[in-house]
Amino acid sequence: MNHVRNTAPYGSWPSPVGADDVAAGEALVEWLGFVGDEVWWTEVRPGEGGRNALMRHTGEGIVDALPGWDVRTRVIEYGGRPWAPAGDGVVFVHYADQRVYRWTPGAEPVPLSPVGDGASLRHADLSVRDTEVWCLRETVLDPECTKVTRHLVALPLDGTGATDPSAVRVLAATHDFMTGPRLAPSGTQVAWLGWNHPAMPWDSTDLVVAGINPDGTLGEPRRTHGGDGVSVTQVDWAVGTDTLYAISDPAGWWNLHEVDPATGAARVLCAREEEFGEALWRIGLRWALPLADGSVAVIHGTSGRSLGVLSPDGSLRDIDSPYTEWAYPATDGTRVAVVAAGPRHRRAVVLVDLAEGTTRVLRPATAGHDDFASVPVHRTDRGADGVEVHSHVYPPHSPDFTAPDGEPPPFLVFVHGGPTSRSHRVRNQEITYFTSRGIGVVDVQYRGSTGFGRAYRDGLRGEWGVVDVADCATVTRGLIADGTATPNRIAIRGGSAGGWTAVVSLTTEPDLYHAAAIYYPVLDLEGWRTRGTHDFESRYLESLVGPWPDRREVYRDRSPVHHVERITAPLVLFQGLDDTVCPPAQAERLLAGLTASSVDHEYLTFEGEGHGFRRAATTARCLRAELHLYGRALGFAPADDL
Structure with a gap:
């Protein structure tokens, strides 16, 4: 029997x-690893204030390895790998105090790193x-996180x-800036990546x-x-030999290279106009x-990604799979555990047997009415x-409703x-x-986006607030032109x-966009450059806008806080x-200007939230506010209550 869909205006369709x-249904799963034969990972718990739980996949199912502990680090404010296997246990960073702890089965975690003396120590x-x-240690000397030093350090495992x-x-x-150390199998060498202000890691990095x-x-x-305009985004040693692998972009694409640690001689293993890495x-x-x-x-591709096996002779064999994105991979030498997703699949933890080419789901995506999900297409x-500007289009879709003709x-x-x-x-609940x-x-x-080579990435250099705005307008007008x-x-x-x-799009294209939802934005380039952000990004604008203070007028002119009247x-x-x-x-500087105007606006603030919301109640409140704004501005009546 055919399912008959109801007819209702776009935007007004009821949805489960x-x-x-x-907010609660699609966990953020990251930082996979093997502890013995088990696969472990971190998983954000929005219902627990955004705690990062360390999960383990056992023979009896999935369990929280460290109930109550928040396994997360604040290095460079965006974080990093917060745990590693240590024998039959683990070492990890606890978010509340940023100290390193050791856990062994049957015992409580014990601290390995000291409390900072007048400074915040992060690892x-x-x-x-x-x-x-x-590991990497970051010493933060001020509350604004602008005065920071970094060292590679060794912490005694005995807790002294x-x-x-x-x-x-x-x-x-x-x-x-540095990554953590990578230890050679022989135990006689160590490698890491480093870069200096004003470069960002996708501009130029050294393999040391x-x-x-x-x-x-x-x-x-x-x-x-690396260095001299070459970005190295990953370094690792081969298994059992002191051969270095580096993902770098001397030819304009992040490809995998074999590097002689003694001479620095490098050869590309698989030269392709594809990315084998991402921005660090x-x-x-x-x-x-x-x-x-x-x-x-290897994980490689452009607008999507494949998981493949690169042989020493340079041949590449991809795993047959419905997934098009792979993240946070880990291996035990023969299998790969990874977070996978695709246009018809939400995030899941999977275990890939590379020899057999089979994939087993360890942590499935939470059930989420997938029959209501739109399938994205590349445009x-x-x-x-x-x-050419790239985008992903998600058409309106419901199995229960359709819109009136025309x-x-x-x-x-x-x-x-x-x-x-x-x-x-990929399939995305939001x-x-x-x-x-x-x-x-x-x-x-x-x-400026990654995934399409350095030339596309560098297309934003000096032009932030111009090229990105123009590209969004190009795509928007393209959608209008084809109906x-x-x-x-x-x-x-x-x-x-x-x-x-x-x-900035609202100030430069006022007739193109009829509403906007803005999350924790950059709004004042002068303020952000001189007194408004943390160490890692404190000189990012020198590549995005230009050298400071030489281009001070450009910083001011592009900042929307100075053009609120538009x-x-x-x-x-x-x-x-x-x-x-x-x-x-x-x-608040933008709001001061809006208050003097007649523009309809709302400002919602959230205690305890940082850059990127983690709490379920925050995410849900924001989505409801967005939906009702769009309804008022774009001419539809949402079926949901605010």
């Missing part, structure tokens, strides 16, 4: 995918070497460093190697690869995993300057953060919240750097009061 379901990217934990700071050995301090002396101290560090926003990210048989498991539109749907233009980042063309109600979504991968969208029913939405692009569209602004990346002062 509620704001509370979105990440841990590796166990004999009787020590080697917890009460005696002198027991903690400093190994190296080569750069303003040092010898390990018999007493555990390091020899003279030496750069062996978090310390300890990996995309290539050396395997026991001498091959390497390109050519801008006025001839450059009615165009309202559309939301999603702008991802970063800006040197990208969004994934997007389904809108599309299942009859609202289309287009997720723009503007120039997918209509001019008076389009809103724009973004967070952080995406919030910047959304607000904003005519209603908007809602969401801000975490504990945000050190985009502090509330930025939002």
